[in-house]
Amino acid sequence: MAVQTVATPSRPAPWRDPKIRAIAVQVVFVAVLAAFVAFLVHNTIVNLRRQNIATGFGFLDREAAFGIGESLIPYSPADTYARAFLVGLVNTLYVSALGIVLATLLGTVMGLARLSSNWLVAKLAAIYVETFRNIPLALQLLFWWALLRGSAPPPREAWELLPGVFISNRGITFPVPFAEAAYFWMAIAFAAGLVVAFAVRRWAKRRQERTGQQFPTGWAGLGLALGLPAIVFLGYGLPLRLDVPALRGFNFAGGTAMSPEFGALLIGLVVYTGTFIAEIVRAGILAVSWGQSEAAMALGLRSGQRMRLVVLPQALRVIIPPMTSEYLSLTKNSSLAVIIGYPDLVSIANTTLNQTGQAVEGIAMIMAVYLAISLLISLFMNLYNRAVALVER
Amino acid sequence: MAAGLAAALGSAVPASAGPTLDKVKQAGAISCGVPTGIPGFAQPDNQGKYTGFDVDICRAISAAVFGDPDKVKYVPLTAQQRFTALQSGEVDILSNNTTWTLLRDTTLGLNFGPVVFYDGQGFMVPKKLNVKTAKELNGATICVQPGTTTELNLADYFRGNKMEFKPVVIEKIDEVYAAFFSGRCDVMTGDGSALAAQRIGRAPNPEDYVVLTDRISKEPLAPVVRHGDEEWHDVVDWVVYAMMEAEEKGITQKNVDEMAKSDSPDIKRMLGATPGMGKALNLDEKWAYNAVKLVGNYGEIFDKHLGLGSPLKLERGYNNLWSKGGLIYAMPIR
Numbered sequence: 001m002a003v004q005t006v007a008t009p010s011r012p013a014p015w016r017d018p019k020i021r022a023i024a025v026q027v028v029f030v031a032v033l034a035a036f037v038a039f040l041v042h043n044t045i046v047n048l049r050r051q052n053i054a055t056g057f058g059f060l061d062r063e064a065a066f067g068i069g070e071s072l073i074p075y076s077p078a079d080t081y082a083r084a085f086l087v088g089l090v091n092t093l094y095v096s097a098l099g100i101v102l103a104t105l106l107g108t109v110m111g112l113a114r115l116s117s118n119w120l121v122a123k124l125a126a127i128y129v130e131t132f133r134n135i136p137l138a139l140q141l142l143f144w145w146a147l148l149r150g151s152a153p154p155p156r157e158a159w160e161l162l163p164g165v166f167i168s169n170r171g172i173t174f175p176v177p178f179a180e181a182a183y184f185w186m187a188i189a190f191a192a193g194l195v196v197a198f199a200v201r202r203w204a205k206r207r208q209e210r211t212g213q214q215f216p217t218g219w220a221g222l223g224l225a226l227g228l229p230a231i232v233f234l235g236y237g238l239p240l241r242l243d244v245p246a247l248r249g250f251n252f253a254g255g256t257a258m259s260p261e262f263g264a265l266l267i268g269l270v271v272y273t274g275t276f277i278a279e280i281v282r283a284g285i286l287a288v289s290w291g292q293s294e295a296a297m298a299l300g301l302r303s304g305q306r307m308r309l310v311v312l313p314q315a316l317r318v319i320i321p322p323m324t325s326e327y328l329s330l331t332k333n334s335s336l337a338v339i340i341g342y343p344d345l346v347s348i349a350n351t352t353l354n355q356t357g358q359a360v361e362g363i364a365m366i367m368a369v370y371l372a373i374s375l376l377i378s379l380f381m382n383l384y385n386r387a388v389a390l391v392e393r
Numbered sequence: 394m395a396a397g398l399a400a401a402l403g404s405a406v407p408a409s410a411g412p413t414l415d416k417v418k419q420a421g422a423i424s425c426g427v428p429t430g431i432p433g434f435a436q437p438d439n440q441g442k443y444t445g446f447d448v449d450i451c452r453a454i455s456a457a458v459f460g461d462p463d464k465v466k467y468v469p470l471t472a473q474q475r476f477t478a479l480q481s482g483e484v485d486i487l488s489n490n491t492t493w494t495l496l497r498d499t500t501l502g503l504n505f506g507p508v509v510f511y512d513g514q515g516f517m518v519p520k521k522l523n524v525k526t527a528k529e530l531n532g533a534t535i536c537v538q539p540g541t542t543t544e545l546n547l548a549d550y551f552r553g554n555k556m557e558f559k560p561v562v563i564e565k566i567d568e569v570y571a572a573f574f575s576g577r578c579d580v581m582t583g584d585g586s587a588l589a590a591q592r593i594g595r596a597p598n599p600e601d602y603v604v605l606t607d608r609i610s611k612e613p614l615a616p617v618v619r620h621g622d623e624e625w626h627d628v629v630d631w632v633v634y635a636m637m638e639a640e641e642k643g644i645t646q647k648n649v650d651e652m653a654k655s656d657s658p659d660i661k662r663m664l665g666a667t668p669g670m671g672k673a674l675n676l677d678e679k680w681a682y683n684a685v686k687l688v689g690n691y692g693e694i695f696d697k698h699l700g701l702g703s704p705l706k707l708e709r710g711y712n713n714l715w716s717k718g719g720l721i722y723a724m725p726i727r
Contacts, residue, residue: 051480051502052620066539067548067560077548142568149577169576170534249532250522250579251559260577261561341563341572347539351562354473354540357480357501 044360059356060085066351068343070259081352088348089369095262095344096331096373099269103330104323106270107277114282125278133275138336140272145264145340152260155251164244166252171259173252175242182236189228197221261342265334273330277323284319285311316388324381328374335370345369413485413618413625414458414675422464425451426484429469430566431587432594433698433705434490443467446698447488449688450509450616450633454486456687457632457680471564473540476501479619486629487617490584492542497617506616506629507637509691511711511720513608514546515585517592520603522579527607531556536569536578538562543583546610570595584612590705628674630724635681637723638663639690641714646689653682663726670726681726691721 014020048055060082067077071087072094113125132140149169153159158168164175177183197220204215233239245255288311296310337344346366353362417423427435427447435445452462468484475489480502491497492512493505516535518524527550537544539562551558561578563569570591573581581588588604596602616633618626639645642660644652653664661667664682671678688694695712696702713719 048502050621052499053480053502054500065548066544067551067558069560069562077552146571146575149572150575154576250530251532251534253532338564339568341561341568343562347562347564350473350564351539351544354476355496355545357476357497359477359480 048360053357055358055361057361059352059358059361062356064352066355068348069341070262070343081356084348084352085345085365088343088345091343092331092334092337092345092369093373095265095269095337095342096334099266099273099330099334100327102266102270103273103277103326106274107326108281110274110278111281111285114278115285129275129278132271133279137268137272137333138339141264141268141336141340144267145260148260148263155247158247158252164242164255166245168252169260170251171257171263173245173255173257175244175255178241178243180236180239180241182233182239185236186229186232189232190225193224193226193228194221197224200224259342261337261340264340265337265342265344268336269330269333272333273326276326280319280322280326281315284315287318288314313388317385317390320381320385320388324378324385327377327381331373331377332370412622414622414628417458417485417625421459422466423451423455423458423486424466424468424484426468426470426475426478426487426489427451428489428566429471431490432590433703433707434587434590435467435469435488436594437469443469444698446510446694447490449694449698450488451486453636453684453688453694454629454632456683457635457676458628460677460679460683460687462683462687471540471566472538473564475540476503479503479617482619485618485625489617490587490614491617492584492612493615494542502620503617504620504626506618506626507633507723508613508615508720509633510586510614512584512586512612512614514543514582514610514612515588515608516605517573517581517583517588517602518579518605519576520601524580524605527605527609528554528556530558530580532558533579534559534561534577535580535582536561536563536573537582538566538569539564541583542610542612547582550609584614586699586705586707589707590699593704624675628676631674631726632680632684633691634723635663635684635726636689636691636694637714637721638726639681639685640692640721641716641723644685644690646686646693649682649686659727 011017045055061080063077064079064081064084065077066084068075068084068087070091072090073087075083075087110125110128113121114129116122116125148171152167152169155166155168155170158166158173160166166173197217200215200220201217204217208214243254243256245252245257247253292310292314293306296306301309334344335346338347338350341347349362349366353359356362425448427443427445430436431445431447433445435443435447437443448465448467451465451467455464456462458464468478470478470484470487470489472489475487475491476497478484479487490510490512491505493508497503498505516527516530518530524530530551535547535558537547537560544560544562547558547560561569561572563572570581572578574596581591583591585604585608592599592602592604616629618629639649642652642657642663644660644664649664652660653666655661658667662670664685665671665678665680668678671680674680677683689697692709692714695709699705699707700709709717709719711720713721715722
């Protein structure tokens with residue numbers, strides 16, 4: 001009997017094995033990429049050393065020695081570069097957070113207005129969107145800034161809008177209350193009110209599902225959130241002393257001020273981003289089919305209820321993902337502040353890297369901060385998106 | 394930001410093949426970083442051609458290297474952009490009203506040429522504020538350009554005198570002066586010469602503004618080159634010295650041809666009648682002759698752009714020759 005050799009599918013040579021080849025190609029790719037990055041880093045370090053340029057982050061502990069016009073945290077030129085950097089970061093976060101809230105409000109109102117059956121309202125909203133969406137933001141910022149600083153009088157001739165509220169080319173100056181112990185407890189009471197209101201809402205919803213009885217959660221919530229702090233305020237005997245601004249020397253002393261730079265940046269960002277949000281809101285609402293509204297009408301829901309209970313929850317699913325990118329671009333666009341002199345992160349980092357010569361480190365820090373802020377915004381929006389997403393049963 | 398990135402990326406390119414002088418000769422042009430607009434120092438005219446004192450420094454170097462003062466590519470740079478632009482190789486020289494300081498000379502990787510203008514930081518205020526000295530500026534809002542020694546001196550001065558101020562910091566010269574002249578700030582601070590220049594050049598009505606006589610700092614302004622290229626540094630140094638020496642020796646744009654025939658050994662060496670100096674600098678022997686003939690001596694360019702022959706009418710002051718009570722002193726060309 002002849003020995004029959006069974007033709008077992010022999011393993012191909014390693015260089016012919018598609019699996020091994022696939023892995024090899026990827027390994028080579030990663031190696032080349034790593035070598036390229038290593039080359040860039042090495043070359044940068046060598047060149048910096050050759051040109052005698054300092055490297056490292058040691059400069060952050062040195063005295064910054066430059067002044068910053070507006071800061072939410074205490075700062076003086078005797079503080080360190082790290083502190084100056086923090087001032088810039090806080091300023092960026094402040095204008096971005098305020099900008100996101102206001103742009104959302106403006107955008108939603110304008111988006112709804114464009115869908116209005118009132119011809120004039122719809123057309124005005126359309127003109128707003130088409131005008132401000134199509135002009136570069138940098139130009140708009142310069143426009144608002146020139147308007148704010150150019151149209152108002154100098155401080156000595158400031159307009160007194162209300163007692164203690166002054167408008168001048170230094171900005172809007174208004175009184176603020178002096179800090180009191182009561183305010184801390186009022187804030188606590190406000191937070192507690194919100195928590196209780198939230199619990200009430202859950203309870204009311206369950207009860208409605210069970211019995212069909214409704215509960216005015218909105219009014220109850222408002223009462224809790226505002227009522228509790230008010231009770232604390234009364235309990236402390238209405239402590240309110242105002243720090244009223246007054247003209248002293250060159251400028252207003254006391255109170256607090258919103259500078260033309262901050263105002264121009266905020267208005268510019270809100271008005272510009274608001275146009276995109278308006279379009280997103282409009283698209284989201286139009287994406288909900290008309291049948292849904294008809295069904296709601298058939299159930300006897302009023303127009304407000306129809307919007308709130310039927311249309312918006314479905315529209316939000318379309319609205320939120322693109323909204324995330326608008327929030328991200330608003331935050332990143334806030335770096336245009338350098339043009340008009342608002343001391344944001346980029347402006348302060350630029351001054352720092354100019355003085356220390358450490359451009360690589362400075363730019364790396366700016367990039368890391370914007371990356372971190374953007375990732376955080378994305379994270380929160382993704383969580384929110386999950387919360388409103390369609391629950392499949 | 395863009396300049397910063399350029400620095401980050403630019404410095405990753407392999408170290409330039411040769412020193413700057415070779416690169417410049419090969420490219421056939423000098424890349425010169427000038428201010429974006431200071432009347433008298435560097436400002437584009439209505440045809441976009443840069444003129445001014447800073448510009449003539451680069452033109453003189455171009456004349457010395459190429460025998461032609463116009464082989465210069467002007468790169469307008471803000472105070473914040475300028476150092477990264479030089480470090481990254483985007484420009485070969487800064488002639489940008491740059492103050493010579495220790496940290497810039499060391500940690501920034503720069504080298505400074507001879508001081509071409511001795512300045513001091515001052516303040517400009519509207520006349521109607523009725524301010525007489527800088528000590529009365531407590532609480533003022535002050536417009537300042539970032540990335541300048543001015544910004545630092547300002548903070549030091551107010552700190553030292555226990556006074557408060559609010560800076561408004563704007564990068565673009567145009568914007569910062571527009572802000573000041575529109576009343577956004579009480580005070581504009583900068584180099585005394587620049588303030589005087591901007592008062593004439595930009596104020597809606599120069600008579601409404603006054604530059605206070607106080608000077609709160611020393612601002613020696615000098616051309617800047619990269620650290621580590623001594624050959625190019627030498628060229629910049631000696632072209633500037635040649636222009637100063639020419640004024641001292643009475644060599645002007647008009648009489649340089651006659652002077653070249655002079656019997657004075659000094660002048661013959663300098664203007665290339667006796668060879669040697671050009672070779673030492675790796676330049677043509679007519680380097681100094683060309684610089685003076687095509688651009689002028691130090692005093693001539695000062696008068697033309699800043700001095701009595703210009704709208705600015707600045708006094709020579711410290712910027713007069715040492716022999717006339719100033720600080721301008723050229724090293725011996727021999």
